[in-house]
Amino acid sequence: MPGLVALYILPFPAGETHSLTQGNCGAESHSGRFRYAFDFRMPPGTSIVAARGGTVVVVRDDRPDDTGRVGDENLVMIEHPDGHLSRYIHLASHGARVVEGDRVAAGDTIALSGNSGRSAFPHLHFDVADRCGRDGCRTIPAAFRNADPPVPIGRGPVEARSPEAP
Numbered sequence: 001m002p003g004l005v006a007l008y009i010l011p012f013p014a015g016e017t018h019s020l021t022q023g024n025c026g027a028e029s030h031s032g033r034f035r036y037a038f039d040f041r042m043p044p045g046t047s048i049v050a051a052r053g054g055t056v057v058v059v060r061d062d063r064p065d066d067t068g069r070v071g072d073e074n075l076v077m078i079e080h081p082d083g084h085l086s087r088y089i090h091l092a093s094h095g096a097r098v099v100e101g102d103r104v105a106a107g108d109t110i111a112l113s114g115n116s117g118r119s120a121f122p123h124l125h126f127d128v129a130d131r132c133g134r135d136g137c138r139t140i141p142a143a144f145r146n147a148d149p150p151v152p153i154g155r156g157p158v159e160a161r162s163p164e165a166p
């Protein structure tokens with residue numbers, strides 16, 4: 001997204017390539033409040049890293065894998081210094097590697113990917129929200145400074161390059 005300051009890195013380790021299967025405004029489910037979201041197809045158990053530094057504010061990883069049910073999503077949420085929240089959803093059952101209150105830096109491993117909740121195939125749903133309320137979170141545009149090719153643009157494989165020091 002031209003002009004958008006790239007505050008985030010891709011939520012998977014540098015050197016790995018995963019396919020963006022649904023980007024911003026994707027027809028399957030990225031509309032309304034979920035408009036600015038990304039789905040990356042990846043094998044269950046892939047390390048998920050913090051896309052930006054902050055404080056872990058939500059960890060839920062007690063739901064079973066592969067139920068396909070809304071509400072069974074395992075997830076981690078991190079709050080950043082500007083109050084924005086990054087969300088990592090469909091994580092593996094018992095896949096969290098952080099607890100609420102932990103401080104993390106960009107690139108720290110926070111969880112293992114999975115296929116929990118309403119998910120048609122193993123993937124990570126990643127988005128950034130500016131506020132969350134009773135009826136959910138409102139996503140906002142986010143750009144990645146280590147994505148090759150840059151996303152959000154279309155679909156297909158995206159490689160995480162080594163991010164330069166922040």
Ligand SMILES: [Zn+2]
Pocket residue numbers: 022029030037038039124125126
């Ligand atoms: Zn999604």
